[in-house]
Amino acid sequence: MELDLFARRSDYQWEIPPHGAMRVPGVIYADETLIRAMDHKVYEQTVNVACLPGIVRAAYVMPDAHWGYGFPIGGVAAFDPDEGGVVSAGGVGFDISCGVRCLHTGLTRDDILRVQKPLADRLFQCIPAGVGSSGAIRLDSQEMDAMLAGGAKWAVERGWGEPADLERIEEGGRMKGARPAAVSQQAKKRQRDEMGTLGSGNHYLEIQEVVAIYDRPAAAAFGLIEGATVIMVHCGSRGLGHQIGTEFLKQMAIAAADHGIILPDRELACAPIQSPLGQEYLGAMRAGINCALANRQILTQLVRQVFAELLPAARLSLLYDVSHNTCKVETHRVDGRMRELYVHRKGATRAFGPGHPDLPETLRASGQPVLIGGSMGTGSYILRGVAESEELAFASACHGAGRAMSRHRAQHTWHGRQVIDDLAARGILIRSPTQRGVAEEAPDAYKDVGAVVDAAEAAGLARKVARVAPLICVKG
């Protein structure tokens, strides 16, 4: 994008002053290189979001942003229900509550390398991955509703995990206010045998080594030391979330005129928070959040089983589990008063600073772990929430590297086999059901995650704690 579209507030903050139907400014956090490389669509979509009723303060955009359905991926927008604020299915994204979970292993890099190949093979055998993959679990309609209401807590109660896991998951592992009855039979049917599956696209399960520490006290609080290994699971609510998103987008688009909402783009379909449709979506979306939390919990248990078999000394415990596709009710200070807002984060991670009451006591002093999944083979980052992010972006940060190239173009640029061989030569084992998927996810199809994270830090959204590098990647 051309820099003259923006008022430059700092080297890392670019404002789109309100014009036309914009109710608030747009604010993009990025360095000059990242913002120049962003598609012009990000600008258009940010302007459009800023036009929506009841939006508070600004439409924010994270440094990893790229264009998405209606809202940019990497967008944060908060709405006030008392000022006509809306909830938008496109503002959450199709993969409701897609997120990242990070587990300690209690093992070193050398422990992993000793069994690297059998571990990769066994994880690939035991973790269902790919489009339409199904798991070993079948849910009848009663259990489906229990899962949609109970999230990871439901999973732990059924034996998938340990009660201690729950305190390191957002919302204690169970999103309140879910309405399983608001989820269609079709969505439930699609999910019936998809629990405990990774999915496809950018979803993955990685074994990673801690290769750099930037913030010693926070790393100590997070239990991260150089040479230690962690596991990151990146996945979401599978077919159920997608079905909910599809159905509500359609309904919101049809109902917009009845709600007196003029949509600058049909893809921005939304409904007033205080409308029956808005409430119905929120109930279904929260059920989708529980589905994703339960899914990551079951996957955790599958990974634990593999480790118990090959590395019995391992002790898999949660660092944290945080979603990056949600709409959540949060209290934020705006113009000197506390307001209850509906914060959409689409491809953006919640990043509560130190002292936030929603953080578990063991993490309260350091701030929330912010889990940033990089592209395959390039490494990922663990950051922590900071106080400044509250004012800057309702306590949010980036979520990953962000695509730099379309899937289509990536497919025609690389061969999956070559990508796998190149990474193997660097000691990284990839296992995937599809060569095409690997080509689409080639490291160079993404932005430089290091540059994204540095921009997020320089902008004041979060602080770097550690960098991790992959040893094994099971790719959806």
Add this chain to the structure above:
DNA sequence: ATGTTC
């Protein structure tokens, strides 16, 4: 992201 185009 996605029973990869109801």
